Amino acid sequence: xxxxxxxxxxxxxxxxxxxxxxxxxxxxxxxxxxxxxxxxxxxxxxxxxxxxxxxxxxxxxxxxxxxxxxxxxxxxxxxxxxxxxxxxxxxxxxxxxxxxxxxxxxxxxxxxxxxxxxxxxxxxxxxxxxxxxxxxxxxxxxxxxxxxxxxxxxxxxxxxxxxxxxxx
Numbered sequence: 001x002x003x004x005x006x007x008x009x010x011x012x013x014x015x016x017x018x019x020x021x022x023x024x025x026x027x028x029x030x031x032x033x034x035x036x037x038x039x040x041x042x043x044x045x046x047x048x049x050x051x052x053x054x055x056x057x058x059x060x061x062x063x064x065x066x067x068x069x070x071x072x073x074x075x076x077x078x079x080x081x082x083x084x085x086x087x088x089x090x091x092x093x094x095x096x097x098x099x100x101x102x103x104x105x106x107x108x109x110x111x112x113x114x115x116x117x118x119x120x121x122x123x124x125x126x127x128x129x130x131x132x133x134x135x136x137x138x139x140x141x142x143x144x145x146x147x148x149x150x151x152x153x154x155x156x157x158x159x160x161x162x163x164x165x166x167x168x
Contacts, residue, residue, distance in 0.1 A: 030146075032125065035144070057162075062125060087119070119154065126143045
């Protein structure tokens, strides 16, 4: 008997850019393909086949300060090789809003934005299910790391979008 379905690979991608207070583009990271954590894969399987409830997803900025590496075994509670950049306005991570999936792709509607309040360097971005900045509860779905860290300064605004494509 022949298998009529092709194997599928889920590929997520973040797009991150920073603008000066004037609105002029400061920098744009190349598209960042993400790695999905084991915790993230398990959450997808639970949601798809195990009846787990849907979660809200938030952008979590990865700081270059103390950055060593991201690992598939990273979780919200345990990610010793990196930390969150919290030098942004407010006390919560920004929530991504997703459109309806079509053609094997689901993407955010518009972008999230963070007003930067402290100077620093951004190494990447992650997708987390907990809203408060610095919170280590919830699910860490994925992480994406830039080749080079990029500087931010107070009054800059960081923007990000996210999409997932199933490739057959």
